Amino acid sequence: MNRSRLSLWRWLQYGPWLAQLVIVRRCNLRCGYCSEFDQTSAPVPFADLAARLRKLRALRTWAVCLTGGEPTLHPQLPRIIAQMRELGFRRRQMITNAYRLTRASIEVFNRAGLTDLQISIDGVHANDTTKKTLVPLRPKLELLARYAKFQVVMSSVVGCAPPAEVEEVIDFAQAHGFTPRILLVHDAKGRLKLSAAELTAFRRVKQRIGRRASEAGDYREQLIATGAAPFKCRAGARYLYVDEFGRVNRCAQTRGIWSKDLLSYTLNDLKTQFHTVKHCHATCTIGCARTASATDRWRVQRMAPAAHGGPPA
Numbered sequence: 001m002n003r004s005r006l007s008l009w010r011w012l013q014y015g016p017w018l019a020q021l022v023i024v025r026r027c028n029l030r031c032g033y034c035s036e037f038d039q040t041s042a043p044v045p046f047a048d049l050a051a052r053l054r055k056l057r058a059l060r061t062w063a064v065c066l067t068g069g070e071p072t073l074h075p076q077l078p079r080i081i082a083q084m085r086e087l088g089f090r091r092r093q094m095i096t097n098a099y100r101l102t103r104a105s106i107e108v109f110n111r112a113g114l115t116d117l118q119i120s121i122d123g124v125h126a127n128d129t130t131k132k133t134l135v136p137l138r139p140k141l142e143l144l145a146r147y148a149k150f151q152v153v154m155s156s157v158v159g160c161a162p163p164a165e166v167e168e169v170i171d172f173a174q175a176h177g178f179t180p181r182i183l184l185v186h187d188a189k190g191r192l193k194l195s196a197a198e199l200t201a202f203r204r205v206k207q208r209i210g211r212r213a214s215e216a217g218d219y220r221e222q223l224i225a226t227g228a229a230p231f232k233c234r235a236g237a238r239y240l241y242v243d244e245f246g247r248v249n250r251c252a253q254t255r256g257i258w259s260k261d262l263l264s265y266t267l268n269d270l271k272t273q274f275h276t277v278k279h280c281h282a283t284c285t286i287g288c289a290r291t292a293s294a295t296d297r298w299r300v301q302r303m304a305p306a307a308h309g310g311p312p313a
């Protein structure tokens, strides 16, 4: 399948809705809650990324989201986005901490064909855990509001700044025409990690955003209330996390448990991962994986053999 394309029927059955592609693991920040960056890695060479993008297209992937580390550290970022457009991905997305944005880079992203940008603003004032806050980043956000032709989602990780600050961030997002989104801070395994005050703040912010604040059947309310929100995780099929080495992982939080080289990914891999019960599903807070899995909630899943990264026997 390296060259031949997944058929439309097979894609509807098992194919990827969203792939997150790590283009550089290095980051210019070191957020206290993050386990997804280093300070030394070189950018992934363009030729390798182009081959990965071609393969994702052959799998008929609907949306590709560039991530890291910090993707704006990649010196060939405009070329990567342009390549995504040339290959025909419907959604061409990026997640960034916004620190390196300038008017010129925003205009380059417009021309290259970026469709969606997610920025993470966790509070108002920089603190020991996060510098992704309104005060230092306000000028960058004003530039985005003025010049971006792509959709901007402003996400806030609740649990990294005083709870009242998150409400101010949401107000700012709405006043500037950005789409607000709330994320809950998770530990390195993707499990919820919030105090009672932070949970109260989460509910208040959700009310403020309204109906759009609910994600994947509002699993977060269930997680908060009972400590578990089981679901059929289709990571490895509907959602792919492609690391800097070009290996498909189920998500950033399960790196090292199971992975396979993207370039040799087959329909059989999609099927196996689609049907594999993930041992971590009940406490998972990975919103993109939950959203990408939601359409198949009625379809069966079975326990995987250990070779595919199922739970230990």
Ligand SMILES: C[S@@+](CC[C@H](N)C(=O)[O-])C[C@H]1O[C@@H](n2cnc3c(N)ncnc32)[C@H](O)[C@@H]1O
Pocket (backbone or CB within 6 Å): 027, 033, 034, 035, 036, 067, 068, 069, 070, 071, 095, 096, 097, 118, 119, 120, 155, 157, 183, 184, 185, 186, 187, 188
């Ligand atoms: C790993 S970052 C990469 C992109 C970019 N550096 C940024 O911060 O937006 C991708 C997203 O994961 C979120 N994230 C990282 N660690 C997290 C955690 N422990 N809990 C919740 N969200 C987290 C970040 O806030 C960001 O929205």
Ligand code: SF4
Pocket (backbone or CB within 6 Å): 027, 028, 029, 030, 031, 034, 035, 036, 037, 068, 069, 070, 097
């Ligand atoms: S900016 Fe993003 S990648 Fe960098 S440390 Fe913070 S959350 Fe992690």
Ligand code: SF4
Pocket (backbone or CB within 6 Å): 189, 190, 233, 234, 235, 250, 251, 252, 253, 254, 278, 279, 280, 281, 282, 284, 285, 286, 289, 290
């Ligand atoms: S349930 Fe799926 S997305 Fe969530 S942590 Fe496990 S493998 Fe990752």
